[in-house]
Amino acid sequence: MPDLSDTNVYLIFSFEGGLKLEGTINRIHAPLIIEEIIFRLPFEGKTGLMRNEMQIILGISKGNAKPTNDVKRGDIAYMPLGDALVIYLEDMRTYSKVNIIGKITSSDEQISSLKNVKRGSQVYITKKQ
Structure with a gap:
């Protein structure tokens, strides 16, 4: 059984090209989704800005836990439709429902730098020690 004594999990997103973002995800938002993400850390994947x-x-391949269509700049969410972790660069209403699971804690300037990450670039996600 997972240790739920600390609900926050601190992550580092290292993008190809040198950009690093820090964020936190919280087990309370979607425990099964968060535990699956933690189990897979460290994780390497491809990015796409859309x-x-x-x-x-x-x-x-998880479903919705606490779905919403309303997200804020810097939110980290799990999108079941695309089976993707998503970082939002602006406040918006999403096309499909997502589960907000955390927040980027890096500066607004660093969040804006995500626009410079090339589609298909590698990202390495690790747990912050």
């Missing part, structure tokens, strides 16, 4: 959404394909 409609101010930085998508990272996960391959965990």
